[in-house]
Amino acid sequence: MIRWHLAQWAEIRWWKRYLKKREPRTYLAWKMGYWNDFLQRIGGTPAPGARVLDAGCGPAGIFMALPGCRVDAVDPLLPDYSGMAHFQPESYPWVAFHAQELESFPISNPYDWIFCINALNHMRDIPAAVSQLHQALKPGATLVVSVDAHKYRFLRRLFRLLPGDVLHPLQEDLSGYRTLFSNAGFLEISALRYKKGRIFDYWIFRLTISAGSHSSEIN
Numbered sequence: 001m002i003r004w005h006l007a008q009w010a011e012i013r014w015w016k017r018y019l020k021k022r023e024p025r026t027y028l029a030w031k032m033g034y035w036n037d038f039l040q041r042i043g044g045t046p047a048p049g050a051r052v053l054d055a056g057c058g059p060a061g062i063f064m065a066l067p068g069c070r071v072d073a074v075d076p077l078l079p080d081y082s083g084m085a086h087f088q089p090e091s092y093p094w095v096a097f098h099a100q101e102l103e104s105f106p107i108s109n110p111y112d113w114i115f116c117i118n119a120l121n122h123m124r125d126i127p128a129a130v131s132q133l134h135q136a137l138k139p140g141a142t143l144v145v146s147v148d149a150h151k152y153r154f155l156r157r158l159f160r161l162l163p164g165d166v167l168h169p170l171q172e173d174l175s176g177y178r179t180l181f182s183n184a185g186f187l188e189i190s191a192l193r194y195k196k197g198r199i200f201d202y203w204i205f206r207l208t209i210s211a212g213s214h215s216s217e218i219n
Helices: 002-020 024-042 126-136 153-161 174-183
Strands: 051-055 070-074 095-098 111-117 137-150 187-195 200-208
Touching: 024 187, 051 126, 111 126, 126 137, 126 174, 137 174, 174 187, 174 200
Parallel strands: 051 070, 051 111, 070 095, 111 137
Antiparallel strands: 137 200, 187 200
């Protein structure tokens, strides 16, 4: 818990430093282009009218690029983003913003698409978050998760012991993420190595669940 609170504190400080150097309109235009390219590269885009969850949305999440959808954007740091010129919720009337953790976000109806972009390893309770994503997804629908996956086991072990990456409480490799998803009942559609790095590779998973994998009644 202490590590998670430290990560949240570091996260908002990182965003403030990062965005301070970027003119809002220029940054948001670049971010929109990034999301459109992202959707094209993963090979799928929600249909107009689709119910979408942007889990861990940040101040300029993929919700920006889904104007034809009905989007719930969830992030416990939304109140901290509200003072930033780069966070303009009034510009996205198709989005309902929720300032809370994914783990406690109430799910009344499952979603057609869920995006959890570079957010899973920021969650307070990873197993609870993954279980919540499972409960929130319609059978046959698509969950898109992006993660930084360790390339080397010895560095993964070291980062788990030391605060080498304070922003990310979860330190895992590709195999570990696959195990996490399969144990929760997800089926992998595809896995794309989106970006190579020296310590981490950035992977994007497309996941689904089969019919009958959870009750139609969601608490």
